[in-house]
Amino acid sequence: MDEVPLETRELRYFVAVAEELHFGRAAERLGMAQPPLSRAIQRLERRLGVRLLARDRRGVALTDAGRTLLHEGRAALEATLAAGRRARRAGAEGGAGERLVLAVKAGAFHELLRKLLAAHAAEPGSAEVEVVPSGVCEQEEMLRDGRADVALLHVPPRSLAGFDSERLSTEGQVAVLPAGHPLAARASLSMAEVGAVPDLPLARWPGRDGFPPGPGPEIHDQTQLAQLIALGRAAAVFPESATSWLWSAHAAVPLVDAPEVAGHLAWPAHSRSRALAALVRTATRL
């Protein structure tokens, strides 16, 4: 009966409450007072005819419908953000040709990226490419919400569901250790050896919904990780090409049995940009 889609504001409000599981904090995050937020969620529940939150007097929990709306609503919000961002960019360029935003994990792919940009610039009529460094595992979100048009990433960290991609190169992985550690002197290591050292737990990166379980420290960026490793408090496993940020206090040891990882160029599956197609074509010829 209700054929009109949910309003963006309703989704934003619900996602905030569903993430915080607390009306007060969610309202603060949204920059508003708590009562209007409560009313908005009630109205949303009435509109959908469904209970989204189980108010339990000492907290808020998600119902099945709420979990569904959280997932789908996040995707919808990202798509909406992307629509605005990309339209704005398309208009701001004022006929000077499309401009592509390429997201690259900071510090990775130096060599591959240089070759790709050089080859692309050499193409006649190629679009300008703006390279933006991305946080860790943030590239896919940047593609989804329109902050980037195309990303250069290693494929295994997260699946490429929802994106088109082109494989560019394959490489091995290395263990990054403190330079003074006994294992750092080895010519090569196995995954089992690295995982079995209790004083060097493998650092954990945040996933979409918090950190994976494990003993290692929780880190958010390369600098934090670099410091922890230099201090002898952690180890990490990285693709070979992602090691250009290493300090002299670090050592990189090849891993003989780590899965190969591949550099991929990825972009939103529905993209129809000429400039993007040209960049991908250039990349496949490298």
Place this chain on the structure above:
Amino acid sequence: MDEVPLETRELRYFVAVAEELHFGRAAERLGMAQPPLSRAIQRLERRLGVRLLARDRRGVALTDAGRTLLHEGRAALEATLAAGRRARRAGAEGGAGERLVLAVKAGAFHELLRKLLAAHAAEPGSAEVEVVPSGVCEQEEMLRDGRADVALLHVPPRSLAGFDSERLSTEGQVAVLPAGHPLAARASLSMAEVGAVPDLPLARWPGRDGFPPGPGPEIHDQTQLAQLIALGRAAAVFPESATSWLWSAHAAVPLVDAPEVAGHLAWPAHSRSRALAALVRTATRL
């Protein structure tokens, strides 16, 4: 500076105007008067700081930014619709287990579908599956806007960009002709032979943005097509399994050089449903 996403209403209005290229008709389609619509679009352009429409005194045209916003906005609206629909469905089931909506092109895959549903129902604890017939080439839109959770489709008609999929079976294609036509008596045909008969142009299906160019008649559903073929006014090429709707006035002749088409089970790439995963697992074991 503007970090809030566009409102769903703004996107709906803009998409309507961009599709009609006429404020009055768009307003009528939206069930509102024209002046508020004009104002809303102006406000949207101000908010984005970008010109979306080139008003030209006797018509409206899309700028580059407008084209971008039309594409991205459609995707965002579909995602928003999907969020509401799926949340509503998830809640309406009231703990009776998930329910999957499977979209199937009407008349296709009879045998495969029977086997799949039987095998799935035989699994202990399997979710209920609701089969909804879909219009022609409509399945992907149904997945995107939440009317369906999973679809059974032939892969070549449109690319599966943005979806995960599992190949189920491969089959050849047949030419569907009027029973009395000379070619209908042949044991097999080639694509070239079918394409070269001037009195039997191949019917054209609507794509996302209108009909592909060509001489054939434009048809919207199987019944129209069946009638045109029975009248000797058109021919069509179909996968073998899609021919259960044929009349006695039709003849199906195998095509020796048509590309093989595969039946695929497809679902939104970001889906995380247990019930869906179980259905896919069952399907792969067929």
Place this chain on the structure above:
DNA sequence: CCCGCTGATACCGGCCGGGTATCACGACGC
């Protein structure tokens, strides 16, 4: 037992979305 914390309710004011009436301008007709 009372205080603190949670979310819900009551009430109010301002803004914005939508409607009607009208305008400005170019295209056509005679």
Place this chain on the structure above:
DNA sequence: GCGTCGTGATACCCGGCCGGTATCAGCGGG
């Protein structure tokens, strides 16, 4: 050339919603 038509834009008004403050209602803990 002038009237008419059709386009989108503007003017003005109203009602509803959106958000804010003040307050209430349960439940836990010291």
